[in-house]
Amino acid sequence: MKKLVAEFIGTLWLVLGGCGSAVLAAAYPELGIGFLGVALAFGLTVLTMVYAIGHISGCHLNPAVSIGLFVGGRFNKNELLPYIAAQVLGGIAGAGILYLIASGKPGFEMGGFAANGYAEHSPGGYSMLAALVSEIVMTFMFLIIILGATHSKAPKGLAGLAIGLGLTLIHLISIPVTNTSVNPARSTSQAFFVGDWAIDQLWLFWLAPIVGAILAGLVYKYISPETEE
Numbered sequence: 001m002k003k004l005v006a007e008f009i010g011t012l013w014l015v016l017g018g019c020g021s022a023v024l025a026a027a028y029p030e031l032g033i034g035f036l037g038v039a040l041a042f043g044l045t046v047l048t049m050v051y052a053i054g055h056i057s058g059c060h061l062n063p064a065v066s067i068g069l070f071v072g073g074r075f076n077k078n079e080l081l082p083y084i085a086a087q088v089l090g091g092i093a094g095a096g097i098l099y100l101i102a103s104g105k106p107g108f109e110m111g112g113f114a115a116n117g118y119a120e121h122s123p124g125g126y127s128m129l130a131a132l133v134s135e136i137v138m139t140f141m142f143l144i145i146i147l148g149a150t151h152s153k154a155p156k157g158l159a160g161l162a163i164g165l166g167l168t169l170i171h172l173i174s175i176p177v178t179n180t181s182v183n184p185a186r187s188t189s190q191a192f193f194v195g196d197w198a199i200d201q202l203w204l205f206w207l208a209p210i211v212g213a214i215l216a217g218l219v220y221k222y223i224s225p226e227t228e229e
Contacts, residue, residue, distance in 0.1 A: 004082055006057040008090035010049040014061050015094030015189045018042035022114040022179075023102050039171030042180070047164025054160065062183040063087055064209035068143035071217025074150075084185075091189030099193055115190040115198040116181040116205045124176035131178045132208050138170045139182040139212030140219075147220040181205040182212075 021041035025033045033041075050059045058075075060066045063084040069075035095113075102108060112121070118131035126134070148154060149162040167182075174180045181187045187205035191198035 003057040003079070004086040006053040007060060007083055007086040008093070010053050010057070010059055011061045011087045011090030011185050012094035012097070013049055014042070014045040014183075015091045015186055016097055017045035019095065019114040019186070019190060020098045020101070023098060035175050036172070039168050039175060039180075042171050043164040043166075043168030046167050047160050050160030050163060057083075061087060061090075061185070062209075063185055063206075064139050064183060064213040065143065065146060067210055068139075068147070068213030068217045071214050072143075072147050072220050073217075074147070087185040088188055091185040092192050095189035095193055110194060112179075113190050113194050113198075114179060115194045116179045116187045117198065117201050118178060118204060121197055121201060122177060123179055126177045128204065132204060134174045134177045135181055135205065135208030136212040136215070138174050138180070139209040140216045142166060142170055142182050143213050143216030144220055147216065147224075151224065178205070182209050184209055 018038070018041050021033060022038045026035070026038050046059070046061065049061060053059050058069070060069065060083060066075060066080055066083045066087070070077055070080055099113075102113075115121070118126060118128045122131060145166040146159075146163055149159040170182060171180045174182075184206040187202060191202045191205075
């Protein structure tokens with residue numbers, strides 16, 4: 001239960017920090033942080049949580065990460081579904097807090113609410129195929145980074161930096177394509193409040209990250225030269 005509470009809190013922080021920066025600060029008049037700021041915010045949420053709860057739950061914050069770690073032989077299958085449930089609920093809680101804050105501004109309109117989308121709902125108008133490829137590849141690379149940085153043979157104490165900066169880079173590449181998901185819990189949290197088209201397109205932001213994570217787990221198992229200690 002302590003692990004699940006940690007995952008709930010961590011995913012809440014990821015959504016509130018990352019999506020919150022997009023909704024509240026990205027285009028703020030004159031002082032907007034833009035894509036670069038949003039990408040950094042997502043990276044910082046993971047970086048801070050790795051050191052805050054990594055020793056408690058492993059700091060997955062993402063169903064795709066939990067699945068990728070399971071496929072890579074790093075995670076107990078009995079904990080998989082409870083972790084995913086905690087992550088999704090934490091994400092929705094984070095989006096709920098964000099909604100309460102954002103709706104406190106006069107003239108508030110829901111808009112995209114940092115939801116993930118493709119075609120007409122892609123920030124750059126990218127197609128469904130482009131979104132699918134982007135999410136699979138970005139999640140694949142994210143899991144390769146995680147599996148490598150947390151391996152027993154990797155430099156100690158630096159995993160958080162690699163993972164946080166890796167997520168920042170992923171957002172720098174793919175925000176224009178899909179608003180960047182690589183995380184079904186993050187996508188579900190925003191779609192829950194936007195509804196309509198965001199719910200209709202949510203399937204892609206579960207399918208693609210899970211496929212990318214599974215592929216990464218299999219590939220890293222193959223290329224890893226050493227077994228875990």
